[in-house]
Amino acid sequence: MPNCTDPLLDLKLARLSRRRLLQRFAASGTAALFLPVATRESFAQPIFTDYPFQLGVAAGDPAPDGFVIWTRLCPRPLDVEAHYGMPRQPVEVTWEVARDLRFRDIVQTGTAVAHPDLGHSVHVELIGLEPGRPYFYRFIAGRERSFMGRARTLPTPGTSLAKLRFGVVGCQHYEQGLYTAHAHLAREELDFVFCYGDYIYEGRGNDLYADWTTGEIKRSVRKSRGDEIHSLDDYRRRYAEYKMDANLMSAHAAHAWFPVWDDHEIDNNWAGNNDQDGSPPERFRLRRIMATQAYYEMMPLRKASFPVGESIQLNRRARWGNLLEMNFLDTRSYRSDQACGDDWSRYPCAGVRDPQATVLGAAQERWLLDGLNASKTRWNALAQQVMFSDFSRDAKAERINLDSWAGYAVPRERLLNHLQQQRLRNVVVLSGDEHQHYALDVKLQGGQSDSPTVLTEFVGSSMSSGGDGADLGRGGRAVWDRNPHCKLYNGQRGYLVCEVRPDAWQTDFMVLDQVSQPGGVLSRRARFQVAPDQPGAQQL
Numbered sequence: 289m290p291n292c293t294d295p296l297l298d299l300k301l302a303r304l305s306r307r308r309l310l311q312r313f314a315a316s317g318t319a320a321l322f323l324p325v326a327t328r329e330s331f332a333q334p335i336f337t338d339y340p341f342q343l344g345v346a347a348g349d350p351a352p353d354g355f356v357i358w359t360r361l362c363p364r365p366l367d368v369e370a371h372y373g374m375p376r377q378p379v380e381v382t383w384e385v386a387r388d389l390r391f392r393d394i395v396q397t398g399t400a401v402a403h404p405d406l407g408h409s410v411h412v413e414l415i416g417l418e419p420g421r422p423y424f425y426r427f428i429a430g431r432e433r434s435f436m437g438r439a440r441t442l443p444t445p446g447t448s449l450a451k452l453r454f455g456v457v458g459c460q461h462y463e464q465g466l467y468t469a470h471a472h473l474a475r476e477e478l479d480f481v482f483c484y485g486d487y488i489y490e491g492r493g494n495d496l497y498a499d500w501t502t503g504e505i506k507r508s509v510r511k512s513r514g515d516e517i518h519s520l521d522d523y524r525r526r527y528a529e530y531k532m533d534a535n536l537m538s539a540h541a542a543h544a545w546f547p548v549w550d551d552h553e554i555d556n557n558w559a560g561n562n563d564q565d566g567s568p569p570e571r572f573r574l575r576r577i578m579a580t581q582a583y584y585e586m587m588p589l590r591k592a593s594f595p596v597g598e599s600i601q602l603n604r605r606a607r608w609g610n611l612l613e614m615n616f617l618d619t620r621s622y623r624s625d626q627a628c629g630d631d632w633s634r635y636p637c638a639g640v641r642d643p644q645a646t647v648l649g650a651a652q653e654r655w656l657l658d659g660l661n662a663s664k665t666r667w668n669a670l671a672q673q674v675m676f677s678d679f680s681r682d683a684k685a686e687r688i689n690l691d692s693w694a695g696y697a698v699p700r701e702r703l704l705n706h707l708q709q710q711r712l713r714n715v716v717v718l719s720g721d722e723h724q725h726y727a728l729d730v731k732l733q734g735g736q737s738d739s740p741t742v743l744t745e746f747v748g749s750s751m752s753s754g755g756d757g758a759d760l761g762r763g764g765r766a767v768w769d770r771n772p773h774c775k776l777y778n779g780q781r782g783y784l785v786c787e788v789r790p791d792a793w794q795t796d797f798m799v800l801d802q803v804s805q806p807g808g809v810l811s812r813r814a815r816f817q818v819a820p821d822q823p824g825a826q827q828l
């Protein structure tokens with residue numbers, strides 16, 4: 289790397305043509321070059337030996353007056369040793385926001401600084417845009433330009449809204465399936481996308497995996513680099529690997545996302561400072577801090593979510609006119625450790641009914657209940673990670689997923705009782721994590737069919753995790769029959785499209801015939817509806 293702060297060198301560089309510079313520094317193994325600087329603090333005219341926008345662009349957390357636009361400069365996204373092809377200096381990035389996709393009507397432009405402390409990521413929090421309309425955005429660094437993204441601002445709060453459509457995605461294991469579902473998602477007409485997490489998986493690269501639904505051992509469709517990830521650079525490289533997928537990039541470019549994380553952004557089934565291996569909490573906390581930084585760097589999050597150590601504000605709220613208020617939850621950061629040592633074979637154990645157990649932590653739980661009590665919208669959603677319903681996992685014995693809400697009986701019942709007592713009837717829970725599609729009536733008491741239905745839950749399957757799958761895999765019918773409150777059980781890959789109207793909440797379960805080869809065909813497996821003031825999923 290040349291010493292670019294040396295003014296003499298800067299001068300010499302300025303006299304060289306771009307081509308000669310590239311030749312000269314390609315020979316010396318330098319990945320990025322920098323022409324004279326605008327300020328001593330940052331480079332305004334970088335020249336890159338490789339395209340610096342290889343991870344694409346993204347928009348997130350839309351509000352009525354703006355949203356976050358994101359990119360990350362990295363000409364060599366997987367090359368940790370070469371600092372991803374970037375200098376250890378800040379670099380200036382210009383951004384443009386337009387009303388039209390040809391960028392003839394640019395309404396805002398500005399300069400942001402991509403800083404090495406944040407992996408040269410850029411988070412621009414736009415304000416002053418008009419509510420309820422699409423915008424286009426792009427970035428320019430040196431002579432390089434990103435492709436454009438599109439995002440919609442939220443409508444003015446309180447306005448009456450006839451319809452809202454959004455996608456629900458997550459669980460996108462890189463090795464177990466192609467991102468065909470993202471290519472389809474990019475083509476959907478949507479107001480936004482909610483990602484329930486498992487954006488990356490932390491495990492070591494594997495040649496083989498077990499199909500989640502059929503149990504068949506299959507060859508990975510592609511392989512992650514390296515061992516299980518632990519350091520900041522490990523996480524950065526893993527995100528880069530995922531984000532270089534063109535289908536995933538196109539899904540980000542097409543819609544603004546509201547991301548929350550689940551477990552695999554850090555470690556399988558983590559809870560607070562507890563990892564799955566029982567590591568000393570103070571040590572796991574260090575890994576959490578690094579994974580949290582990488583997550584912030586890679587997601588289009590607002591400054592309100594800037595991490596402080598391991599703490600990151602992911603629970604937040606958004607409102608679409610008078611129609612829908614969504615509560616995005618973080619069910620990982622504040623939860624108590626799973627009961628029975630997270631071992632299904634040790635169920636039942638006393639820990640499941642531990643009165644001290646928590647999923648959201650006291651502050652987030654209070655924030656959620658206060659928000660639901662005060663909400664004036666027709667529909668309210670809990671947009672979160674793990675299944676809320678009490679669901680029996682075994683056709684013969686009583687088994688629950690201890691990592692789901694069912695493993696935390698006391699806080700789960702506290703929330704259900706609150707909804708019942710306050711007559712909050714228009715609440716829908718959106719979840720992921722299961723790698724299966726489910727439509728469920730959430731009963732006040734367990735899965736008992738004579739108990740009142742308090743809310744409706746739709747669980748999105750996975751974009752790729754688990755492989756091709758099957759509609760009903762091994763023993764699927766028997767498990768389904770044991771859970772009469774379950775209205776749909778499907779083991780294929782896909783996503784949800786929710787259409788919310790004043791007279792109904794409608795959820796489409798979209799599935800792919802396969803994800804192991806290109807060209808997977810999308811179809812609608814089922815459509816469910818919820819009527820206002822009548823919790824419960826009805827198949828149409």
Ligand code: FE
Nearest residue numbers: 459486721753
């Ligand atoms: Fe997952």
Ligand code: CA
Nearest residue numbers: 486550551721
């Ligand atoms: Ca998960």
